[in-house]
Amino acid sequence: MMREVPGKGEHLTPYRACVGCGEVIALGLIQRAAGEDTIAVGATGCAEVFSTPYPKTSWRIPYIHVAFENAAAVASGVEAALSKLDKKTNVIAIAGDGGTFDIGFQALSGAVERGHNFCYICLENGAYMNTGIQRSGATPKYATTTTTPKGDLRWKKPMPAIIAAHKNVYVATANIAYPEDLIAKIKKGLEFKGPSYIQIFCPCVPGWGYAANKTMDIAKLAVASRVNVLYEIENSVLKINEDPKKIPVKDYLKLQARFKHLNEKQITEIQAHVDEEWNSLHKQ
Amino acid sequence: MKKIEECSKAIAEAVKLAKPGVIAAYPITPQTHIVEALADFVGNKELDSEYINVESEHSAMSACVGAQATGVRTFTATCSQGLSLMNEILFIASGLRLPIVMAVANRALSAPISIWNDQSDSIAARDSGWIQLYAEDSQEAFDTMIQAYKIAEKCSLPVMVCVDGFTLSHVYEPVNVLTQQEVDKFLPKYNPKIKLDPKNPVTFGSIADPSCYMEFKKEQHEAMLDSIKVIKQINEDFKKQFKRSYGDGLIETYNIEAKKIFVAMGSVCGTIRELIDKNKEYGLIKIKSFRPFPFNELKEVVKDKELIVIDKDISFGAGGALAIELKNISTNVKSVIAGLGGRDITIDKLKKAAEKGGWLL
Numbered sequence: 001m002m003r004e005v006p007g008k009g010e011h012l013t014p015y016r017a018c019v020g021c022g023e024v025i026a027l028g029l030i031q032r033a034a035g036e037d038t039i040a041v042g043a044t045g046c047a048e049v050f051s052t053p054y055p056k057t058s059w060r061i062p063y064i065h066v067a068f069e070n071a072a073a074v075a076s077g078v079e080a081a082l083s084k085l086d087k088k089t090n091v092i093a094i095a096g097d098g099g100t101f102d103i104g105f106q107a108l109s110g111a112v113e114r115g116h117n118f119c120y121i122c123l124e125n126g127a128y129m130n131t132g133i134q135r136s137g138a139t140p141k142y143a144t145t146t147t148t149p150k151g152d153l154r155w156k157k158p159m160p161a162i163i164a165a166h167k168n169v170y171v172a173t174a175n176i177a178y179p180e181d182l183i184a185k186i187k188k189g190l191e192f193k194g195p196s197y198i199q200i201f202c203p204c205v206p207g208w209g210y211a212a213n214k215t216m217d218i219a220k221l222a223v224a225s226r227v228n229v230l231y232e233i234e235n236s237v238l239k240i241n242e243d244p245k246k247i248p249v250k251d252y253l254k255l256q257a258r259f260k261h262l263n264e265k266q267i268t269e270i271q272a273h274v275d276e277e278w279n280s281l282h283k284q
Numbered sequence: 285m286k287k288i289e290e291c292s293k294a295i296a297e298a299v300k301l302a303k304p305g306v307i308a309a310y311p312i313t314p315q316t317h318i319v320e321a322l323a324d325f326v327g328n329k330e331l332d333s334e335y336i337n338v339e340s341e342h343s344a345m346s347a348c349v350g351a352q353a354t355g356v357r358t359f360t361a362t363c364s365q366g367l368s369l370m371n372e373i374l375f376i377a378s379g380l381r382l383p384i385v386m387a388v389a390n391r392a393l394s395a396p397i398s399i400w401n402d403q404s405d406s407i408a409a410r411d412s413g414w415i416q417l418y419a420e421d422s423q424e425a426f427d428t429m430i431q432a433y434k435i436a437e438k439c440s441l442p443v444m445v446c447v448d449g450f451t452l453s454h455v456y457e458p459v460n461v462l463t464q465q466e467v468d469k470f471l472p473k474y475n476p477k478i479k480l481d482p483k484n485p486v487t488f489g490s491i492a493d494p495s496c497y498m499e500f501k502k503e504q505h506e507a508m509l510d511s512i513k514v515i516k517q518i519n520e521d522f523k524k525q526f527k528r529s530y531g532d533g534l535i536e537t538y539n540i541e542a543k544k545i546f547v548a549m550g551s552v553c554g555t556i557r558e559l560i561d562k563n564k565e566y567g568l569i570k571i572k573s574f575r576p577f578p579f580n581e582l583k584e585v586v587k588d589k590e591l592i593v594i595d596k597d598i599s600f601g602a603g604g605a606l607a608i609e610l611k612n613i614s615t616n617v618k619s620v621i622a623g624l625g626g627r628d629i630t631i632d633k634l635k636k637a638a639e640k641g642g643w644l645l
Binding site: 036037038039041042048049052053054055057059060061062063064065066067069070072073074075076077078079080081082083084085089106107109110111113114 | 305334336337338339340347348349354358380482486487489492
């Protein structure tokens with residue numbers, strides 16, 4: 001059944017991204033959700049590079065890119081200025097997982113702790129894709145990257161839980177294959193009085209190694225296999241939004257070159273970890 | 285109104301009179317008294333600003349960039365390690381042509397860690413595209429702060445106002461504090477043409493490929509050179525309105541008829557004036573503007589003088605930063621490295637420096 005994606009505005013403005021880029025889909029949905037009365041702050045990364053080649057821009061709303069690690073701090077300043085000017089304009093900050101989990105972690109924690117009224121969006125694709133697929137704190141265990149050629153050795157950093165621990169923050173995970181859920185969460189984040197953190201799962205064609213027409217399939221499989229659990233945390237209460245009929249994690253992993261070296265033992269370990277995470281989220 | 289107050293407080297009063305919309309502050313000795321005084325003003329509702337207690341200097345400058353781009357005046361203050369930490373964003377603030385104003389309470393850089401004064405911190409930020417103005421005393425710090433907003437906004441360039449940590453930032457002396465009415469007459473309301481505004485969306489901070497990057501940098505350099513005229517004009521305007529001025533706004537001279545001329549920046553100029561008052565064989569050129577560097581203005585006064593250049597900084601492997609600049613326009617430069625990490629510069633030491641040059645240990 002076809003359903004129209006809610007919200008107004010161009011879904012996909014022209015971008016110079018890779019074919020099949022998950023982030024492009026996310027950016028379109030974010031802009032539809034936030035609407036025109038919005039200022040966007042972008043961290044350095046793929047989304048910034050492919051959307052702002054001077055003198056052109058893909059942005060139809062005001063946009064500022066400053067540096068890699070400071071989107072949350074810049075957004076703090078934008079929000080404070082709007083408050084001084086007595087304007088109700090939405091403020092969104094957009095960064096990749098490197099700019100969020102790693103180098104931007106301090107600025108994000110500071111801005112959330114201070115309670116700025118803004119929505120921080122992490123486009124999660126599990127590595128530094130813009131610089132050529134290097135490992136980040138969001139890289140899944142055993143995934144190969146150019147700096148973990150034999151596969152990463154650690155589970156990814158539990159960012160949503162860390163941000164939720166700041167209290168008085170709306171936290172949600174989202175996925176580009178679930179546009180209605182994604183849009184609803186951005187809207188909720190923007191309506192929330194205080195900071196919100198939304199982590200959007202964005203498959204990456206060159207980084208993950210799959211066919212460019214399979215982005216949505218991969219995104220859906222991530223949810224179906226419970227690798228990417230869609231949930232939200234409001235007033236410290238966690239709610240799981242999608243309870244899919246579970247498929248084995250192997251069905252998600254096998255389509256991606258970054259996991260092609262996995263042996264059965266490693267797949268079993270990942271499956272056990274996914275189950276454990278799911279159970280632990282369910283208990284909260 | 286004449287008040288006896290700490291230089292840091294005088295700077296805060298000047299900032300208050302400029303009415304910034306957003307202040308982002310992270311504490312570092314000896315800058316703290318400036319941001320504490322501003323926090324009091326905001327707390328007492330004497331100043332209607334958004335005051336952000338950021339978690340680092342890097343975020344302080346980042347928040348200022350975001351706020352200034354949204355269309356309000358901003359302020360932050362720092363020094364030493366804090367200035368080094370925000371170094372990355374200094375270049376972006378100037379590259380985005382945002383007229384941010386910052387106070388620097390000059391302090392030495394680690395290692396070894398030192399909380400005491402020298403000017404290595406701001407000198408290390410020399411090439412960041414910020415106008416750098418150095419004040420000698422509290423009155424000059426206050427006046428320069430007010431002028432800084434006007435200069436910054438006229439040139440679309442950020443300005444740092446540097447005062448020597450402790451030796452000036454913590455000194456109590458009489459300061460003539462202007463009234464709000466007087467400052468409002470001098471400093472027009474901030475009304476940027478380009479800002480983050482949903483009614484007229486623009487993109488700040490694009491990626492520039494090799495076909496256009498250089499043009500941005502050339503424009504920035506030209507704006508910096510053009511700021512020389514603006515700084516002079518604003519010094520003149522200030523003089524007309526308040527009957528105070530500092531040379532031509534870029535350099536100031538004292539007993540320039542003498543043969544041996546000290547060249548220096550900041551509070552040490554006070555000590556040099558004291559020496560000159562006792563011994564007329566010396567004169568002084570005070571450099572108020574280190575960036576833009578007033579080569580032409582200096583050429584006219586330097587001529588055949590014997591220059592004793594006092595640097596409270598060291599560019600390792602090259603020498604004192606100020607001396608390096610002076611060597612562009614004079615062959616008679618005696619370079620003196622002095623006052624690093626708060627080492628006292630006395631009149632006797634200055635006399636020694638005038639004879640021998642080198643390191644004033």
